[in-house]
Amino acid sequence: MSTFGPQIEVAIARVRADIALLHGELVRNALVVWTGGNVSGRVPGADLFVIKPSGVDYADLAPENMILCDLDGQVILGTPGSDRSPSSDTAAHAYVYRHMPDVGGVVHTHSTYATAWAARSEAIPCVITAMADEFGGPVPVGPFAIIGDDSIGRGIVETLTGHRSRAVLMANHGPFTIGKDARDAVKAAVMVEDVARTVHLARTGGPLVAIPQSAVDSLFDRYQNVYGQAPQGELQ
Amino acid sequence: MSTFGPQIEVAIARVRADIALLHGELVRNALVVWTGGNVSGRVPGADLFVIKPSGVDYADLAPENMILCDLDGQVILGTPGSDRSPSSDTAAHAYVYRHMPDVGGVVHTHSTYATAWAARSEAIPCVITAMADEFGGPVPVGPFAIIGDDSIGRGIVETLTGHRSRAVLMANHGPFTIGKDARDAVKAAVMVEDVARTVHLARTGGPLVAIPQSAVDSLFDRYQNVYGQAPQGELQ
Amino acid sequence: MSTFGPQIEVAIARVRADIALLHGELVRNALVVWTGGNVSGRVPGADLFVIKPSGVDYADLAPENMILCDLDGQVILGTPGSDRSPSSDTAAHAYVYRHMPDVGGVVHTHSTYATAWAARSEAIPCVITAMADEFGGPVPVGPFAIIGDDSIGRGIVETLTGHRSRAVLMANHGPFTIGKDARDAVKAAVMVEDVARTVHLARTGGPLVAIPQSAVDSLFDRYQNVYGQAPQGELQ
Amino acid sequence: MSTFGPQIEVAIARVRADIALLHGELVRNALVVWTGGNVSGRVPGADLFVIKPSGVDYADLAPENMILCDLDGQVILGTPGSDRSPSSDTAAHAYVYRHMPDVGGVVHTHSTYATAWAARSEAIPCVITAMADEFGGPVPVGPFAIIGDDSIGRGIVETLTGHRSRAVLMANHGPFTIGKDARDAVKAAVMVEDVARTVHLARTGGPLVAIPQSAVDSLFDRYQNVYGQAPQGELQ
Numbered sequence: 020m021s022t023f024g025p026q027i028e029v030a031i032a033r034v035r036a037d038i039a040l041l042h043g044e045l046v047r048n049a050l051v052v053w054t055g056g057n058v059s060g061r062v063p064g065a066d067l068f069v070i071k072p073s074g075v076d077y078a079d080l081a082p083e084n085m086i087l088c089d090l091d092g093q094v095i096l097g098t099p100g101s102d103r104s105p106s107s108d109t110a111a112h113a114y115v116y117r118h119m120p121d122v123g124g125v126v127h128t129h130s131t132y133a134t135a136w137a138a139r140s141e142a143i144p145c146v147i148t149a150m151a152d153e154f155g156g157p158v159p160v161g162p163f164a165i166i167g168d169d170s171i172g173r174g175i176v177e178t179l180t181g182h183r184s185r186a187v188l189m190a191n192h193g194p195f196t197i198g199k200d201a202r203d204a205v206k207a208a209v210m211v212e213d214v215a216r217t218v219h220l221a222r223t224g225g226p227l228v229a230i231p232q233s234a235v236d237s238l239f240d241r242y243q244n245v246y247g248q249a250p251q252g253e254l255q
Numbered sequence: 256m257s258t259f260g261p262q263i264e265v266a267i268a269r270v271r272a273d274i275a276l277l278h279g280e281l282v283r284n285a286l287v288v289w290t291g292g293n294v295s296g297r298v299p300g301a302d303l304f305v306i307k308p309s310g311v312d313y314a315d316l317a318p319e320n321m322i323l324c325d326l327d328g329q330v331i332l333g334t335p336g337s338d339r340s341p342s343s344d345t346a347a348h349a350y351v352y353r354h355m356p357d358v359g360g361v362v363h364t365h366s367t368y369a370t371a372w373a374a375r376s377e378a379i380p381c382v383i384t385a386m387a388d389e390f391g392g393p394v395p396v397g398p399f400a401i402i403g404d405d406s407i408g409r410g411i412v413e414t415l416t417g418h419r420s421r422a423v424l425m426a427n428h429g430p431f432t433i434g435k436d437a438r439d440a441v442k443a444a445v446m447v448e449d450v451a452r453t454v455h456l457a458r459t460g461g462p463l464v465a466i467p468q469s470a471v472d473s474l475f476d477r478y479q480n481v482y483g484q485a486p487q488g489e490l491q
Numbered sequence: 492m493s494t495f496g497p498q499i500e501v502a503i504a505r506v507r508a509d510i511a512l513l514h515g516e517l518v519r520n521a522l523v524v525w526t527g528g529n530v531s532g533r534v535p536g537a538d539l540f541v542i543k544p545s546g547v548d549y550a551d552l553a554p555e556n557m558i559l560c561d562l563d564g565q566v567i568l569g570t571p572g573s574d575r576s577p578s579s580d581t582a583a584h585a586y587v588y589r590h591m592p593d594v595g596g597v598v599h600t601h602s603t604y605a606t607a608w609a610a611r612s613e614a615i616p617c618v619i620t621a622m623a624d625e626f627g628g629p630v631p632v633g634p635f636a637i638i639g640d641d642s643i644g645r646g647i648v649e650t651l652t653g654h655r656s657r658a659v660l661m662a663n664h665g666p667f668t669i670g671k672d673a674r675d676a677v678k679a680a681v682m683v684e685d686v687a688r689t690v691h692l693a694r695t696g697g698p699l700v701a702i703p704q705s706a707v708d709s710l711f712d713r714y715q716n717v718y719g720q721a722p723q724g725e726l727q
Numbered sequence: 728m729s730t731f732g733p734q735i736e737v738a739i740a741r742v743r744a745d746i747a748l749l750h751g752e753l754v755r756n757a758l759v760v761w762t763g764g765n766v767s768g769r770v771p772g773a774d775l776f777v778i779k780p781s782g783v784d785y786a787d788l789a790p791e792n793m794i795l796c797d798l799d800g801q802v803i804l805g806t807p808g809s810d811r812s813p814s815s816d817t818a819a820h821a822y823v824y825r826h827m828p829d830v831g832g833v834v835h836t837h838s839t840y841a842t843a844w845a846a847r848s849e850a851i852p853c854v855i856t857a858m859a860d861e862f863g864g865p866v867p868v869g870p871f872a873i874i875g876d877d878s879i880g881r882g883i884v885e886t887l888t889g890h891r892s893r894a895v896l897m898a899n900h901g902p903f904t905i906g907k908d909a910r911d912a913v914k915a916a917v918m919v920e921d922v923a924r925t926v927h928l929a930r931t932g933g934p935l936v937a938i939p940q941s942a943v944d945s946l947f948d949r950y951q952n953v954y955g956q957a958p959q960g961e962l963q
Contacts, residue, residue, distance in 0.1 A: 138382045147837070167477065288682070371689050428621075455695075525914055601857050610935055
């Protein structure tokens with residue numbers, strides 16, 4: 020029955036449980052409506068990842084409904100949930116895992132304020148220290164790309180490779196975020212909406228004041244290395 | 256006692272339960288305040304629909320309080336709930352069911368952002384892919400019409416017949432949405448508020464970038480035929 | 492012990508329970524923060540009203556903590572809750588009850604959007620049908636008045652006497668609403684925030700389209716006489 | 728085991744419980760996302776304060792996880808929670824306690840609207856009576872300062888010493904608030920976001936109307952001395 024050996028099966032079970040729970044954070048943080056949005060997580064030690072099924076209620080997202088895929092985005096037949104279709108964004112997640120080996124989690128939402136910046140193809144300028152902490156500068160815009168081939172995944176990878184930001188605003192579409200694991204990518208999804216909202220509102224009230232680049236650098240460096248109870252290594 | 260035969264009675268009971276539950280989605284998605292808003296659903300196989308009573312608390316919306324009407328909007332006497340007045344928008348719902356045979360559900364709200372566009376008699380431009388997916392282009396505006404005759408129902412039907420959108424912004428009033436069943440119409444009500452909000456906010460920040468028409472067409476086609484666990488056929 | 496006779500004591504107990512519960516609606520509808528806002532209700536058949544204590548947590552608003560006052564705003568000594576100070580807006584509520592005999596409930600909040608219009612001393616124009624239904628036209632602005640004498644109460648009474656609206660935006664302060672009973676005044680507080688928000692957002696997106704006066708009149712007339720399960724008579 | 732004597736240990740236990748609970752108010756009032764924000768409270772009768780650990784989930788904030796520090800911001804070793812790192816803003820809190828002996832609580836958040844004013848380095852003008860009540864005039868802006876030395880604490884103290892406001896908007900960063908105890912500082916954090924939001928929205932709709940200075944003074948005086956069930960003395 021099991022095809023991956025006991026150690027990998029344990030890892031798969033853990034990622035299934037994490038991914039199911041983390042979708043709850045999208046709801047709690049009001050990043051999604053209806054069945055929109057998706058979280059995926061790489062299975063440590065295997066060329067596999069776990070992702071949400073397509074168009075399913077958030078109330079039905081139990082671990083056994085999550086779908087196991089290989090890095091080409093193909094569903095692993097005979098595993099729990101494999102009778103369902105995976106998220107329609109599965110190809111984009113798979114592309115990221117194939118091309119960014121340090122990425123352990125990917126999140127996509129249409130969260131309101133981040134998507135509003137995306138509808139203008141405009142990067143979010145770095146004018147608050149929380150943004151310097153979390154993203155190390157502006158949150159960049161990715162190309163316009165539609166579902167159906169690798170263009171979304173390629174747009175994410177080309178924009179974020181070598182960039183401090185773990186978030187990209189795909190033009191006319193919405194944010195994709197990456198992280199060292201799924202929880203870290205969810206955090207980035209929460210934070211990109213938070214800074215998108217704050218900077219949007221700040222600018223509707225008048226001219227923004229820039230943060231000096233040296234301060235941005237210093238804040239990013241400290242936050243990545245000192246904040247929290249354990250080091251939260253930057254994805255390079 | 257029963258006037259419709261056992262098969263129709265089962266169908267009525269199912270629609271009553273659905274309609275009662277679906278009003279909860281209006282609350283959860285913050286589309287309504289106080290007793291505003293209403294959902295109705297056609298009874299499959301009969302010239303009947305079920306709708307919410309007028310001006311009743313959302314906490315009191317049990318299945319037996321829902322009201323059964325014929326397609327002229329007349330309450331079916333002697334059925335549960337028939338001692339109450341149906342929603343004051345019942346005539347508009349009835350008009351839609353009479354003139355759009357493929358419509359199985361109708362929703363009306365005064366959700367904030369959709370109503371804000373309606374107060375300007377302005378269609379929502381299609382600048383985000385979620386909107387192309389769901390509505391296939393702009394969300395149109397319907398005529399100004401007040402309660403008291405068929406003018407609201409006629410405005411909805413004239414605007415949406417032959418249109419990809421399942422949502423219409425009735426001028427100075429608010430959104431009405433249709434769907435293949437009540438749940439599909441509720442989804443459209445949730446999504447029209449979501450895109451109304453995102454596009455409003457996007458435009459307050461600067462010029463919007465349009466999506467090429469060919470991409471809008473391709474997104475709409477894919478979403479209607481591929482997304483989700485079962486085909487979500489476009490109306491008509 | 493009881494000073495008002497059994498019939499009035501029953502009425503007092505009912506109003507205490509209503510007022511305690513209705514404060515929950517202010518919280519559920521996000522009209523208040525911390526200990527702000529207050530609801531009062533006239534005791535039918537007596538020159539008395541019940542109001543919230545000053546600066547007390549919303550979680551502590553049990554019926555026995557509500558405070559019974561005469562129409563001069565004086566606490567009735569020896570009754571439950573009379574060891575506490577009543578709301579600092581008690582004098583304004585009392586003034587309204589003294590001068591508007593048909594008013595059975597008064598509500599005051601600093602709800603965000605209504606207060607934003609008040610900070611500009613600007614009436615809310617009637618551009619959505621829900622507003623014509625509920626308020627019969629624009630929501631008016633009252634004078635700037637500060638706590639310490641009868642000027643707030645007088646401003647409310649002078650603005651709302653003979654006016655269709657049950658809500659007034661006191662300049663630089665916030666909304667006060669009246670109703671045939673406390674629940675009706677709470678509904679007006681919910682609705683004035685809802686229309687304040689929708690019309691604010693509508694106008695930030697471009698020019699508003701007016702509703703013809705004849706349609707406003709017709710909507711107001713219908714809503715006051717037809718909507719709901721029982722007639723919701725206009726004040727006076 | 729205990730190093731402070733029974734009376735101080737009781738005081739520490741009470742402050743631990745308060746601080747753990749008060750973090751819940753930050754969540755309930757939507758002032759924080761993810762693990763952001765922090766509350767601290769001075770231990771009465773000792774040169775100690777209690778603060779939140781760094782980067783820990785709001786769901787994990789039990790009293791025994793709170794961290795006890797001296798007024799230099801050093802963790803008191805061997806006490807509960809001392810195996811964790813305290814909030815990365817601990818040095819700023821400590822600086823305030825050292826230099827403002829009447830301050831019993833400090834709160835820091837990145838609440839949306841207050842941070843939006845901070846991103847423009849703009850004080851919030853006093854145009855609503857709730858703001859005159861609570862802050863006695865405009866909410867001031869503090870200098871741009873980054874974490875790593877005493878510059879944040881010094882900016883808070885220099886801005887708020889001798890000022891009526893218990894809130895300061897640190898430039899490009901967010902609000903810090905002080906109070907006679909932790910609960911009072913949390914109230915100030917709730918109220919500064921509320922007035923930041925209301926005044927922001929008011930101004931996007933058109934010109935604001937100022938409150939006469941004499942009225943501001945009179946409102947502030949009354950609120951500090953009369954409102955509520957017990958005097959809420961102004962700091963210093």
